[in-house]
Amino acid sequence: MPPPELTEAECRRCGTYIAGLDGRYACGVCGWVNDHSEGHRRLPRADEDPDRPAKGRRRPKQLPGPPPEPESEPGSGPEPGP
Template sequence: MSRTPEITRTECRQCGTEIFGVNGRYSCTVCGWVNPWNEGNGDLPTAEDDPDYPRRRPRR
């Protein structure tokens, strides 16, 4: 993921608490509401983007 993360702000759709997230993805710590993953401002990283993703080693 080459995009720089951006802190975003909105109101919780369930309880109205002001919440902050990253790139349009939110989770409310008051009531537990979470917005759908596809509402974010960018693509989610893939499993291969994770530094702990198991890499195949070449066979000898």
């Protein structure tokens, strides 16, 4: 599959000049995203993705997140300013 083509357009919501790949766009200003079906060519299947992990390779284990912070009680924080 050939490499993606860099394409440019105007955001349909806010008018910002945006760039995308193969006619697929996402605006960083207003959050508008066009539908994937509007692209200039089909998206690759998972088996065509060069970044796909090799068969038999498992996902890495998720590391545990930080412990939840205790909730503060009213009046225990800093006093509001004048």
